[in-house]
Amino acid sequence: MARVRIQTEDFDVGAELADLRAGDLRVGAVCSFVGTVRDTRAITGAAADEIRSMELEHYPGMTEKAIEAMIDEAHQRFDFYEARVIHRIGLLQPADQIVFVAVTSAHRGESFKACEFLMDYLKTQAPFWKKEQTPQGAQWVDARVSDDAALARWGIDANNA
Amino acid sequence: MNIQLRYFASIREDLGLASEAFVTQACDAAGLLSELRARGGAYAQVLAEGRPVRVAINQVMARADTPLSEGAEVGLFPPVTGG
Numbered sequence: 001m002a003r004v005r006i007q008t009e010d011f012d013v014g015a016e017l018a019d020l021r022a023g024d025l026r027v028g029a030v031c032s033f034v035g036t037v038r039d040t041r042a043i044t045g046a047a048a049d050e051i052r053s054m055e056l057e058h059y060p061g062m063t064e065k066a067i068e069a070m071i072d073e074a075h076q077r078f079d080f081y082e083a084r085v086i087h088r089i090g091l092l093q094p095a096d097q098i099v100f101v102a103v104t105s106a107h108r109g110e111s112f113k114a115c116e117f118l119m120d121y122l123k124t125q126a127p128f129w130k131k132e133q134t135p136q137g138a139q140w141v142d143a144r145v146s147d148d149a150a151l152a153r154w155g156i157d158a159n160n161a
Numbered sequence: 162m163n164i165q166l167r168y169f170a171s172i173r174e175d176l177g178l179a180s181e182a183f184v185t186q187a188c189d190a191a192g193l194l195s196e197l198r199a200r201g202g203a204y205a206q207v208l209a210e211g212r213p214v215r216v217a218i219n220q221v222m223a224r225a226d227t228p229l230s231e232g233a234e235v236g237l238f239p240p241v242t243g244g
Contacts (some may be wrong), residue, residue, distance in 0.1 A: 124241060125244050129243070130243070142242070
């Protein structure tokens with residue numbers, strides 16, 4: 001199975017995790033992250049904060065290359081076996097899964113670190129853009145300075161937000 | 162030199178254009194942005210100095226001084242917001 005998949009379809013986390021470590025008896029740790037679509041109204045209680053849906057656009061070709069490069073970079077830094085990244089594009093609804101990152105390793109420390117590194121990298125270096133449908137109309141999501149700061153912890157200048 | 166420009170997200174929407182062929186005299190990413198701004202109209206507004214515009218050259222994130230090359234594919238887009 002490819003390390004990187006960009007797709008409109010949903011994914012089955014259990015099936016992906018089982019497939020990632022299938023037959024690999026070296027594996028003693030599997031760490032994964034799933035990002036989902038939030039409805040901010042459920043947090044603030046304010047009607048104006050409702051997220052009705054989200055549209056994800058990307059840069060075909062560059063996206064796959066950028067994520068492949070970040071997995072290669074993760075292999076330089078951490079001692080893990082396999083990694084898989086799935087990112088959905090197109091129209092998504094609140095509670096839908098957006099992104100999946102999973103890493104296998106001998107012990108938990110390396111897969112925890114590699115998983116977090118991959119997500120921090122992806123947030124600021126992979127060419128995806130979110131557009132939210134709100135009661136005020138469609139709005140492109142702003143990049144967050146905190147995401148650049150997250151990558152800076154790994155010694156990398158994100159230069160994004 | 163001849164390059165291919167590709168626009169994404171809010172920049173694509175604001176220009177009303179997804180891609181175009183372009184002949185540039187610029188040698189790097191910053192020079193290309195100045196040249197595009199000088200075309201005026203929507204380009205001057207969308208790519209105005211101080212607005213966050215990211216540049217990828219041949220599908221790799223570029224810095225201001227990343228060189229252009231003949232036939233390059235240059236992507237212009239706002240800061241990324243995936244994940």
